[in-house]
Amino acid sequence: MKNELEMGTTPNISRRSQLIDPLPIYTMWLRQMIRFFRMKARVVSSIVTPFLFLAFLGVPMSFMPAGNIPGIPPGMNFLDFLAPGIVGMTLLFSSMFGGASVIWDKEFGFLKEVLVAPVSRFSIILGREAGAMTTSILQALAIIIIAALMGVRIQGLAGFGLSLVFMILTSTTFIGLGLILATKLGEMEGFISIINMIQLPLFFLSGALFPLDAMPVWIRYIMYINPLTYGVDGLRGSLVGGAAFPLTLDFVILLVWSIVLAGLGTRFFSTMEAD
Amino acid sequence: MKATIEAEDLTKKFDDFVAVDHISFAVQDGEIFGFLGPNGAGKSTTIKMLITILNPTSGQARICGYDVLRQRDDVRRHIGIVFQDPSIDRFLTGKENLNFHGMIYHMDKKTRESRISEVLKLLDLQDKENTPVKDCSGGIQRRFEVARGFMTHPRVLFLDEPTIGLDIQARRALWEYIKNLNKDNDITIILTTHYIEEADYLCDRIGIIDHGKVIATDSPQRLKESVGIDLILMEIANGGNGDFIASLKRLEWVKNIEQHRNLLELSVEEGDRRVPELLGLASRHGVSVTSIDSHKPSLEDAFLHYTGKTIRENEEEQKR
Structure with a gap:
């Protein structure tokens, strides 16, 4: 009997959860950050691979005359050319992983806990995407610092600021792709192998290691579809110079890609079964 | 007075399989109500419809007066849930999990802090609050989930197989916590179990469920007496x-x-x-x-009486 009053006051007035709900967004972001910094092995390994590329591909190649490779401006050092590509690779790997990791939340049950909360799914996924983006960009920044210490000449503050824009867009694009794969193929056995099978061609066909001009023409057409091509080119243009396309073009194409992929990923997540 | 949970002809079909078949029941305020039945009887499916993660094929249910289909967010604001499978972030500490739960449910910092210390105390978890959940025993992990479910002071707490997979001591300990939670707070508890002793010990009323149907609903005592x-x-x-x-x-x-x-x-x-x-x-x-x-007569006898099989036979049948 004691509750009749309390219960009687609320029925019929139904409050809807807001589409963009700051506290849950912040919560999901914070969770990603805590988990990221707690898993020391992941932080280290996310930096080791790009470092090895720079040290054992970039440095030896930089001793050879770079002018022989078509597409690299004469006088440009190969290490300088490679560094933005490796930053792009770091973004590709970490962002796709960040997007795909919702599948582990599902696997380990945590997804259910957030999906039964009176919070819009849009806010949940927004927070998660923000978390994945932050950790990806932190890793990319670590690579830029390492590259600079190895002697890569960064063009200056304005260029660095512009590179952040390309980092955000590249990260958004591949978080979206990771989300799409996780929501559509996540239940499949060997999901990790599928991700790897997609990541490596994306990386090799992006102009991260060698310029577009050094590739056969038919491969170039594949590279033109690859969003990472524009991410890497934008990063190269803003960080060290020597971009293949005008930066505005890189920006516009990447913007479209990021909207489409992140939009689809968000949409698929919103209709995903919690169980 | 209106019941806290009312279900009417609640039905869930998966393709041709009828998992829950026109179930109707009511749970009164302050009760511990349990669904007892073998695995696959439809207990969890019923719970999932009540907690708004599964849409009923037909029928309806109301929790605290809110429709589970049309007033989803209101239902969610009034319930706490302990899922059958773990749903806690194993890499975070128990306290971080609780804090995040409070944040997602829009509790301010001060309320969160006081509620966290309240539930840690209620479930004797103070010395484990800063341990990552993955390093805690199964019983402790389960207690953290119960603590989290209760943190928002829900009107109804759902416990789906709360002690599944726990050893006997951890199970008995959890029973005491659940009983005390119900006794000392103004909360209705609805649970599912396939452990006869659990239903017998905890529940004020039991619904015996089999093949998607509620066959009998009564207090454990009356169910036993009905056998003879x-x-x-x-x-x-x-x-x-x-x-x-x-x-x-x-x-x-x-x-x-x-x-x-x-x-x-x-x-x-x-x-x-x-x-x-x-x-x-x-x-x-x-x-x-x-x-x-x-x-x-024991509750096991009552179960046999109503379903025609012991709960173990029922489970073996499900496996086949």
């Missing part, structure tokens, strides 16, 4: 014969007979004294008795 004053379970080789059953039925002290394959279930008065007589009657009819046992 004393119960004789008699296992006979090859199902006995019609003559023997007919002569049993003629005995005036036999109130009821049910046959479940080789097992005869007799509701009698003064059961202990009837055993020799039954054995005599059996041998006269050439029926060989494999075992005979007289006792006060």
Whole structure:
């Protein structure tokens, strides 16, 4: 009997959860950050691979005359050319992983806990995407610092600021792709192998290691579809110079890609079964 | 007074399979209500519809007056849930999990802090609050989930197989916490279990559920009493014969007979004294008795009475 009053006051007035709900967004972001910094092995390994590329591909190649490779401006050092590509690779790997990791939340049950909360799914996924983006960009920044210490000449503050824009867009694009794969193929056995099978061609066909001009023409057409091509080119243009396309073009194409992929990923997540 | 949970003809079909078949029930305010049934009986599916993660195929349910389909967010604001499978972030500490739960439910910092210390105390978790959940024992992990479910002070707490996979000590400990939670706070608890002792010990009322249907709903005591004053379970080789059953039925002290394959279930008065007589009657009819046992009806007997099988037989059937 004691509750009749309390219960009687609320029925019929139904409050809807807001589409963009700051506290849950912040919560999901914070969770990603805590988990990221707690898993020391992941932080280290996310930096080791790009470092090895720079040290054992970039440095030896930089001793050879770079002018022989078509597409690299004469006088440009190969290490300088490679560094933005490796930053792009770091973004590709970490962002796709960040997007795909919702599948582990599902696997380990945590997804259910957030999906039964009176919070819009849009806010949940927004927070998660923000978390994945932050950790990806932190890793990319670590690579830029390492590259600079190895002697890569960064063009200056304005260029660095512009590179952040390309980092955000590249990260958004591949978080979206990771989300799409996780929501559509996540239940499949060997999901990790599928991700790897997609990541490596994306990386090799992006102009991260060698310029577009050094590739056969038919491969170039594949590279033109690859969003990472524009991410890497934008990063190269803003960080060290020597971009293949005008930066505005890189920006516009990447913007479209990021909207489409992140939009689809968000949409698929919103209709995903919690169980 | 309106019931806290009301379900009417609640049904869930998966393709051609009817998991929950026109279930209707009501849970009163402050009760511990339990669904007892074998795995696959439809308990969890029922719970999932009530907690708004599964849409009913037909029928309806209201929690605290809110419709589970049309007023989802309101329902969610009034309930706490402990899922059957773990749903806690294993890499975070127990306290971080609780804090995040509070944030997602829009509790301000001060409320969160006071509620966290409240639930940590209620479930004796103070010394584990800063340990990553993955490093805690199964019992402790489960207690963190119960603590989290209660943190928002929900009107209804759902516990889906709360002690599944726990050892006997951890299970008994959790029972005490659940009972105290219900006794000391103004909260309705609805749970599912396939452990007879759990239902018997915890629940004010039990709904026996099998093949998607609620077969009987009552207090454990009344369910037991409905089987008879004393119960004789008699296992006979090859199902006995019609003559023997007919002569049993003629005995005036036999109130009821049910046959479940080789097992005869007799509701009698003064059961202990009837055993020799039954054995005599059996041998006269050439029926060989494999075992005979007289006792006060247990909840297990009631379950057998209503579903025709023991809960273990039911589970083996599900596996096949």
